[in-house]
Amino acid sequence: MDNKNVEKSFGGFFKVYPGKPLSVEEKKKKLYHYTSFDTFVKIWLSKKLKFGMISEVNDMQECLKKLSSTPERLPLLFALQDIMSSYKQISFTMDYDTYVKGCMSPTMWAHYGDKRRGVCIEFDFDKLHFPNNSVAQCVNYLTHLPYSYEIPTDVYTINDLKQFIDKNINDLFFTKSDKWCIENEFRIICNTAEYLDVQKAITAIYLTSFESQECLWVEQLVANAVPVNYVHYGVPGNVAVPCVCEAKSERDKFVKSKNDSKNALVHMMKQARDFYEKNKHDENANLLLNGIENI
Numbered sequence: 664m665d666n667k668n669v670e671k672s673f674g675g676f677f678k679v680y681p682g683k684p685l686s687v688e689e690k691k692k693k694l695y696h697y698t699s700f701d702t703f704v705k706i707w708l709s710k711k712l713k714f715g716m717i718s719e720v721n722d723m724q725e726c727l728k729k730l731s732s733t734p735e736r737l738p739l740l741f742a743l744q745d746i747m748s749s750y751k752q753i754s755f756t757m758d759y760d761t762y763v764k765g766c767m768s769p770t771m772w773a774h775y776g777d778k779r780r781g782v783c784i785e786f787d788f789d790k791l792h793f794p795n796n797s798v799a800q801c802v803n804y805l806t807h808l809p810y811s812y813e814i815p816t817d818v819y820t821i822n823d824l825k826q827f828i829d830k831n832i833n834d835l836f837f838t839k840s841d842k843w844c845i846e847n848e849f850r851i852i853c854n855t856a857e858y859l860d861v862q863k864a865i866t867a868i869y870l871t872s873f874e875s876q877e878c879l880w881v882e883q884l885v886a887n888a889v890p891v892n893y894v895h896y897g898v899p900g901n902v903a904v905p906c907v908c909e910a911k912s913e914r915d916k917f918v919k920s921k922n923d924s925k926n927a928l929v930h931m932m933k934q935a936r937d938f939y940e941k942n943k944h945d946e947n948a949n950l951l952l953n954g955i956e957n958i
Contacts, residue, residue, distance in 0.1 A: 714751035
């Protein structure tokens with residue numbers, strides 16, 4: 664289905680499908696953070712995001728980054744590991760080079776959004792308050808990563824090591840295997856702050872169900888301060904396309920339709936369910952409703 668027909672069929676909602684290449688500035692204009700419902704509550708009430716230990720990330724190549732040196736320089740190796748472990752990070756997903764927004768990734772919902780039962784928080788990049796001494800940029804993805812990073816021979820002191828890290832910060836903290844490129848990550852690292860101030864930066868909340876108790880709690884907690892949205896799939900031309908709707912309005916339409924006594928589809932579904940329940944223990948029962956007037 665071309666863009667013109669998509670727009671006609673879906674009231675313009677899919678008019679940007681399938682999307683276009685984005686600049687880095689366009690990609691990071693909105694940033695998305697996936698989390699559990701419980702953690703979302705803490706973030707919303709505190710308006711802070713907690714930095715996490717880089718040594719505890721789920722990428723084995725990153726958390727077990729190898730450093731090499733000659734035997735007489737081994738103390739420097741331990742010092743470098745100590746300095747690097749002082750850095751903490753916060754990860755976001757950016758918008759993709761397609762129609763897909765950062766809140767629409769099924770992989771991210773599965774891995775970081777509590778198996779799609781959690782929450783995705785949208786932030787305005789320009790309203791984030793970055794800590795002093797922090798570094799914030801996109802992660803670069805490579806097909807092959809170095810096996811180890813060698814400490815240069817002109818490095819002798821802790822101060823030299825700090826300068827080495829500053830010089831190689833992209834390789835050490837912002838480079839990952841392209842196996843992780845689906846995360847489309849924007850990262851903030853810092854070795855001094857514990858939290859990122861997100862006061863006034865939250866612009867929307869996303870969930871994958873408008874019926875869940877978590878959705879109702881989020882709406883109550885947010886109290887219309889920002890939109891609470893429902894991520895699901897539309898079907899232009901029988902193609903599953905991710906889309907976003909306001910959760911409460913979708914729920915209201917669903918409840919109204921479900922309770923409409925004139926809704927033939929509701930009656931048919933109830934009839935089908937009752938008929939199945941009546942016959943489900945008979946594996947040879949004909950489950951077609953054709954010609955059946957009463958069940």
